[in-house]
Amino acid sequence: MDTDVYAQTPLPPADYTADIHTVGIHFLEFAVAFLTLSKCQYHSSSLKVSSLPFFTLVALDNWAEKDYTMSELAEKLQITKQQLSKMINMLEEKGLVERIHDRENRRRVYIRICDAGREMMDDLKQEMLESTLWGLRPYSQEELLEMDSCICRLIKLMEKFNTDPLQEDNRKKADHGE
Numbered sequence: 001m002d003t004d005v006y007a008q009t010p011l012p013p014a015d016y017t018a019d020i021h022t023v024g025i026h027f028l029e030f031a032v033a034f035l036t037l038s039k040c041q042y043h044s045s046s047l048k049v050s051s052l053p054f055f056t057l058v059a060l061d062n063w064a065e066k067d068y069t070m071s072e073l074a075e076k077l078q079i080t081k082q083q084l085s086k087m088i089n090m091l092e093e094k095g096l097v098e099r100i101h102d103r104e105n106r107r108r109v110y111i112r113i114c115d116a117g118r119e120m121m122d123d124l125k126q127e128m129l130e131s132t133l134w135g136l137r138p139y140s141q142e143e144l145l146e147m148d149s150c151i152c153r154l155i156k157l158m159e160k161f162n163t164d165p166l167q168e169d170n171r172k173k174a175d176h177g178e
Contacts, residue, residue, distance in 0.1 A: 052079065053087050057096060060113040061121045067100060067110035096120060 056077060060068075068076065074084040088111055091097040096117035102108035113121075136144065 052077075052083075053091055056084075056087060056091065057113060057117055057121055060097065060111065061118060064113060064118075067112050069108060069110055073111055091117070 056073075059073070059077060063076075070081055070084055070088070074081045077084065088097060088099070092099065094116075096114055098112055098114050100110040100112055102110065136147075139147065
């Protein structure tokens with residue numbers, strides 16, 4: 001097998017067929033390497049990139065077309081409402097998110113990313129892009145094309161990825177009208 005100079009994992013031979021366990025191990029190795037890179041390369045003065053508050057802002061920024069209740073957001077982030085409440089308090093104090101009370105049901109509270117939160121995310125994305133571009137400098141044009149092709153394919157494949165068996169069961173039940 002050929003070995004990639006940038007990874008510990010050897011490249012598979014052309015006749016390789018993947019089993020779920022091996023793919024899982026390779027995915028985990030990739031995820032750990034990516035998170036390690038992210039933690040080393042990207043930082044913000046107000047949030048750690050690898051922190052749950054950061055991922056919450058990313059989620060709210062990406063899901064901005066809809067306001068989420070605390071319960072919905074906790075479920076989507078797979079954390080308890082108590083954890084989310086503490087975190088939202090901190091993000092609200094920093095002016096990054098806001099609570100919106102439902103006009104018809106004052107007990108229902110929605111969470112929305114504020115303009116300051118969106119601006120911070122835009123700044124952080126720009127910083128991350130600049131750092132990524134710096135890290136890509138040593139690659140040849142051929143390597144960049146190969147990496148881009150792999151990343152685009154991985155993004156497409158990740159649309160199916162789900163680590164929550166309960167969520168998968170609920171999706172299957174919904175598909176069957178249960």
